[in-house]
Amino acid sequence: MAKAAAKTVATATSSAERRPALAGRTASATGVKVEVLPPAERISLRAPEASVAALSKALGLTLPKTPKTSASKGGRTALWLGPDEWLVIDEAGKNPLADCAGVSALHSSVGISHRNIAISVVGPAAEAAINSGCPQDLSLEAFPVGAASRTVLGKAEIVLLRTADEAFRVECWRSFSDYVFTFLSEGARDAAG
């Protein structure tokens, strides 16, 4: 019995693989495609004004100081979430947490790569699909390309980033991901109809 249990554990360890929430799930409707994006490195960064320059240098991009904006360079994006708060997403496989570790200026960087799931919503009806549960004005005048904001989608909190005229990146907590994905696919169907 004990032998069998040990064998099971050994098998489980050797075949361990990372299985991100909702991996590979997609949904499409006329004019909009909802898709789960591959895993990325993320940090939640909190820092006072005086540390921003040093952190920008370490991260290799200028942390935005204007509300509802983001900055992007070499596969790494920093989203303004609050006056002293940023979400840094790295899709190029580099670790922003390690880059911040060497900065002596006062700051707090917390790795949240596995906490979030990213969903892309692309197509002419993307705006309408997200607006099915998000009360913000997402017209290009109010929410231009590069605009980023923490907001709500239905009952869940999301971080929204406009990556192109007709493309959005929706970041949500992984425990909310099923709800958010389903909400967006239904929103997409409504937007198409």
Added chain:
Amino acid sequence: MLLIRCPYCEEERPELEFRNAGEAHIARSANMAGESDDDFEKFFFIRSNPKGIIYERWRHIHGCARFFNAVRDTVTDKFVMTYKAGEPKPSKLPKNSNEVVAK
């Protein structure tokens, strides 16, 4: 839906992103242990609950997550103005608010 101006985001945002956090400008005593029971009761429980203009704390919880202060009319539910946390209570309200008060 109400649009509430967040002084940190510098724009009007839908009310779903906000949460009320009670009356504003209630100073906590620096010497809490020395407070008399009556004074503590006033600080802790007694709120003005006016009909008309009220000064409240609000939090942009699903946005920038910052607390700020807002002047609101409890009769009309209209927001008269908002200002950053830590700023003094405005001595003068914007002109158009007189109309709201009169009602």
